[in-house]
Amino acid sequence: MSADPRRQVPRTDTLLADGQIVPAVERLGRDLVREAVRTVQARIRAGGLAPADAVAEVLAALPDTAASLRPVLNATGVLVHTNLGRAPLSLSAVAALTAAAGTTDVELDLRTGRRGPRGEAALAALRAAVPAAGAALVVNNCAAALALAATALGQGRELVIARGELVEIGDGFRIPELLESTGARLREVGTTNRVTAEDYTRALGPDTGAVLKVHPSNFVVRGFTRAVPVAELAAALAGSGVPLVADVGSGLPAPEPALPDEPDLQTTLADGADLVLASGDKLLGGPQAGLVLGRADLIQRLRRHPLYRALRVDKTTLAALEATLRGPLPPVRRMLAADLAGLRARAAALAARLAAAGVDAAAVDSEARVGGGGAPEHPLPSAAVSLPADLAGPLRAGAPPVVGYVEGGRTLLDLRSVPPEDDEALATAVLAAAGR
Structure with a gap:
């Protein structure tokens, strides 16, 4: 037999047809497995690997899934x-996501055979977790929730917001740029460090679409400061007909003793906010999603806006969100x-x-x-x-x-x-x- 290692390299089709490798081809796809085969063949040609070890080395080189993301x-x-990836999902949410990956009744009423409301069970679970909400809506992240609210309520109109809340968060994402991209005009009130309820009410006019309060995320102003709590601002806006929209950020459903200063959805609505916005993949512990809760008429207004169709979530997100809310305590909690x-x-x-x-x-x-x-x-x-x-x-x-x-x-x-x-x-x- 020739000593030339190139003549001892197992053929590609032979390796792909091996009984131990065939299941990997079915699981990962032929192209991905072929790349691993070629890498192993190159090692054999270079003399760094014995031909008898080819199958074992191909199997060892293969990933668990056809995706490049790796558990960490x-x-x-x-x-x-x-x-x-923010909050890890609970086992309950993972199981629900897997079940929803196939054909599901996401928009079908199995009892009548007619089209049913999309994601109603997940929305009901969200309302149950935040009883102060009259209705709920889910989009693909909190930025999308803010964009939808700003577009539906403020496009071509003014959005009143405190200067100290026009912040930049991760990856260069700036709140004022997002709001202005919706076609709304920003009416800044107060100063960087201080704002009063009167600053807000003096800014109201016939073109006011909404008043926004935005959680400053990882930005903090210390010292000579003043902010207006939601309850005080809601009282000041009473009778004006201008909705108060509060972006509370982290998605904490109810007060958390370990985080006494972190705003939560239930309290913010109970204090008088008309809409609250938050992330689903932070302290709620669920999948990436933007949560919108509050007055039923405003939620319906957002739902009927054409932009909502571009921002709505898929069936797997709805399933994971519902299981997070109904299942055991998620890992982050x-x-x-x-x-x-x-x-x-x-x-x-x-x-x-x-x-x-x-x-x-x-x-x-x-x-x-x-x-x-x-x-x-x-x-x-x-x-x-x-x-x-x-x-x-x-x-x-x-x-x-x-x-x-x-x-x-x-x-x-x-x-x-x-x-x-x-x-x-x-x-x-x-x-x-x-x-x-």
């Missing part, structure tokens, strides 16, 4: 991490409620296990954050595993990738953002990254 262990301590003693015990156990294997590891106290623009000045006491700084890169390159942060010359893996059931996977990943 979030050990940053940021519960709602935008770069890591469990992370928020985690007790410090339990976090410290987990950190100590993980650090002891790693140290016993020869890894420079120690349990330390840390500070976690809500993230996603929520509660920017309210750190959450937490516990972390401290590792050498040079492990940060290998941990991100591992399987699964682990993302922590480097502080004080050490890599910290904060456990408040890691579910307890992932501790074993976290320990295995650290041992692999450290070569143990």
Whole structure:
């Protein structure tokens, strides 16, 4: 037999027809598997791999899915991490999303055989979670909710907003640019640091479409400041016929003792807001969505606007949102409620296990954050595993990738953002990254 390694390379069609690889072709598609085959063939030609190992190496090189997104262990301590997909879904929401991925009755009344209301069950679950809402609407994110409200209520008219709320948030996204893109004119009131109810009422006129209050996200003004609470502003606007629209950002459905200063949907509506807007994938713990709740007549006005059709969500989002609201407590809420003693015990156990294997590891106290623009000045006491700084890169390159942060010359893996059931996977990943 020739010693030339090129003559020993298994043929592409032979490998693709192998009984162990055929299921992968059916799961991932022929093109993706063929790329893995070609990579393995190149290694054999270069003499770095034995031909007998070709099948095993092809299988090892294949991803779990045909998509490029990879599951990551979030050990940053940021519960709602935008770069890591914000709130992780509950098992209940994942199951609902999977069930909805096929043919579903999203707009069909199975009892009558006629077209039914789209997403009514998810909207009912949302109204049940926020009883002060007369009606609800879901679009694809909070920016879409703000754009829809501004267009339906303010196009060609004025939107009154405090100067201190014309903020820029992540990735260069600026609230005033979004509002102006809808065809509305902005009527700025107050100053950067102070605004009063009289500033708002003096700005009202025949062209006023709405008054907006926008949560400033991760922007905070300190010192000589004054803002107008929703209850005070609603009272000042009473009888004017001008709707008050409040963007509360993080989607907290009701007051949360751990975050006493974070606005919530229920309280904001009870205080007199006509519409509230929020994200579904932050403290609500659900899929990416923009939530609109409030007066039924205003919700219907938004629903009938032509722009709504371009912004509405798909069946999988509706299913995941409903399951988040009706199912068990979602992961982000469990992370928020985690007790410090339990976090410290987990950190100590993980650090002891790693140290016993020869890894420079120690349990330390840390500070976690809500993230996603929520509660920017309210750190959450937490516990972390401290590792050498040079492990940060290998941990991100591992399987699964682990993302922590480097502080004080050490890599910290904060456990408040890691579910307890992932501790074993976290320990295995650290041992692999450290070569143990």
